[in-house]
Amino acid sequence: MKDSVILIVDDVDIDRGILCEIFSEYITVEAANGRQAIEIIEANPDRISAVLLDVVMPVMNGLEVIDEMKTRGWLARIPVILISGEATLAAERKAYEIGATDVIHKPYDSIVIKQRTQNIMELYYNKRHLEEMVELQTGVLRQQAVELQRMNNRIIDTMSNVVEFRNLESGDHVKRVKNFTHILAEHVAAVYPEYQLDEEKIDVITAAAAMHDVGKIAISDTILLKPGKLTKEEFDVMKTHTTRGCEIIEMLEDIQEGEYGRVSYDICRYHHERYDGRGYPEGLKGEEIPIAAQIVSVADVYDALVSDRCYKDAYTPAEAYDMIMRGECGEFSPKILTCLARAREEFEREAVKNKE
16 A cells, blocks of 8 residues: 555645655655646556545636546546535535545644545555456356356257267257247247347257257157157157156256256256147146247247158148148147247248258
């Protein structure tokens, strides 16, 4: 603190001299008027630790100096102790209102003005130090969040690639579902703010969409790769990929960030639920189905329709759109279908691009 620079602003030479003597253990800089004070601060904004400021001065008075400092954003880090000859409550209140840190009335006591100034400088020093520490810690946390997100994405991509390798009918299904999910989620966010989907949540849903079929890892090849229609017993086994997938996600709980884990779980478990309650595994109805699962459900069905599978040829984008809107693939939320209608051209462009 002893290397602190104190700016003393007063048009009376002898008064500046007295203050310089009082603060002789510090570095002091003098200004004979407000304009000089502003120029000194402007040249050394990071060195000035405090300003002792007279009120009545030529060129620019003390109140005008404070106003200028406030305009330039200096008051947040440079305390101003106003030295006033007017010892009225109204004058003191005015000084505090415009931004003075403290007001000392003339004639002042040398011990009092020194101690009060030291206390204020220490307070501001500690405040700046705390802000720097908070900013540093915030930067560390921000970097950790980036690394955590990168790790989550790697986990998700790795697990979804395992499904791709086993489920020969999928091809780039996971990648395409993520793209359709992002498009649809953007429209849901724009039309239905009640779902509170900001860009960060949309990114989480998009990344987590890759995990929707991770439970197929646990399904035997005889069922997973069967070219024909599944029997009822086989279909019952196939449906367990939703709950088996949740078990896998829960195994990753310790290494997967909370929000990704929760959304991945919801998508994996509920992306085959239907709005009328006729889906699986729990028969959820309407808005009981998490919004992330509702979005991925439509994206998943749309891609399945426009893609070649071992048991069918691909439908055209127009046919796939009509089938979903007519309820031929199960009933979806009217709100999600409204968003699908808005996103139709984007979906069709994406489908065509995937064929190229």
